[in-house]
Amino acid sequence: MVVPGLWCGVRLHATPVSMSLYLTELVLSHFRSHKRVQLGVDARPVVLFGANGAGKTNILEAVSMLSPGRGLRRSSAEEMTRRPEALGWKLRGGLVSLGQGHEVETWSENGAARQVRIDGKTASQVALGRIARVLWLVPAMDRLWIEAADGRRRFLDRMVLSFDPGHAEAALAYDKAMRERNRLIRDEVRDPAWYAALEAQMAEAGHRMHTGRVRALALVQEAQDQAETAFPAARLTLVQTEGAMPETEPDLRDALADSRARDMAAGRALVGPHRTDLQGVYAAKDVHAKDCSTGEQKALLVSLILANARALADRIGAPPLLLLDEVSAHLDMQRRAALYDEVCALGAQAWMTGTGAELFGELRDRARGFEVTDSGGASAVMERDLG
């Protein structure tokens, strides 16, 4: 289901309190290293510091589970359950979204798929996406620009999803129809009508995916162009592994039909949005992101996350929750300070982690600080002043 209102809606101007999105409370029960942790926070950014393995990223992962999908580690519900007990886990978040308070609960029992409840009522993950928009940057993404295309595609689709919660449905429908068609190919079925029926589904969902991506990139690009920021702008383009992406639904359907013989030889579909890659260029230097230094690559990612957040603030009236894991790694002191200033100016509740409190000194009372420690096999969390 696409929400057209989102794309063409009135532009809302960010004002601090009513137009914001933040957690007021987060409770983790038997989630990874946390037995039971309750964090009370406010609209300000949240800093989590402590030794490696203390359980900081686990808290960020918990926040990411308040949005649709498998969270920032892409783990199964079963992997998140605290061991050795393995009883299942539960998360509860008090969330303020555009001036309205919500209670979001998500949990998994006996390794089953997770369930969601919003304000006491069973809800879908799409519904979750409408109230809690979350973007993240984790150390595993440091190599995003140089590794395989699927990591960039996931990054891209997270951006699209942040603007359009219906994007996940299009992607799921496309994937399902494609897997059906790949199976026909492998089983060497020769019924043209069956192929055509699946290609019609792929074209419908695939075209929605593609237009969603194009629009999201345009919005992020516009947000980059308009911003005064210490971070380098990236020029983003969608490229296909081979050939070009058909621009209309009928074109995509025809391309799939034309590709049948080749697909049979390859054993899978060779055209479509599953073969789209995101190409980034460091605009000021006109250098491909993959050829930039490690620090520059990271700065580009930070820049994109911030631009995405600004674009969202502009479209829906509130910036998303930001999860910035080990964000200060690869950023020098000036960039770090600039990041904190920009996050605060944006009014985003950014959840940031690092090994020591000194990395966040510049934030002082603009953020809430918590120290995470390992205390006898379970993570403990204590509030601390930041410098």
Place this chain on the structure above:
Amino acid sequence: MSSTRDIDALIEMMAKLPGLGPRSARRAVLHLIRKRALLLTPLADLMQTVAVTARECRRCGNVGTADICDFCTSEKRATGEICVVEDVADLWAMERAGAFKGRYHVLGGTLSALDAVGPEDLRIPQLLDRVMDENVSEVILALNATVDGQTTAHYIADQLEGRVRLTSLAQGVPIGGELDYLDDGTISAALRARKDV
């Protein structure tokens, strides 16, 4: 050996029914035993009868107790319209809504290569025969808005193109929303606003 073995076995069977779990199955069995004459015995008799008489209509796939069901024999239902549904539960949902006056065709599933269900595993060839034999003027594709449901609708439309008027339920049927779960008003509205495919 437990003295409640038969009752435990009954509870276990009941718990396999859709909508029932072990807890509700235990409660249901206890209730049946307490109302032995009023519920348990008549229920057991009826189940025995239905176990023998229930069958699929040879023409449309509806479940009844005759070889050819009432919809297929009733002249009043010979309106020239056939409504194609995935499942008997969908047919019953359409009937509950009471908005459709023609005949049905139950496919018995949807096309899915991943689940090894092909056109010949569904009642698709029989549908094509009926369109030829029964003086059909319109085929309404009332399939679910899932990928498999829509693939199946597309497939059938392809086979029947040019031979008969083809329509589908109006959008407004929520994506993935299965017919059986929709309220009667939604079904009637979707039927009234059906469109050509």
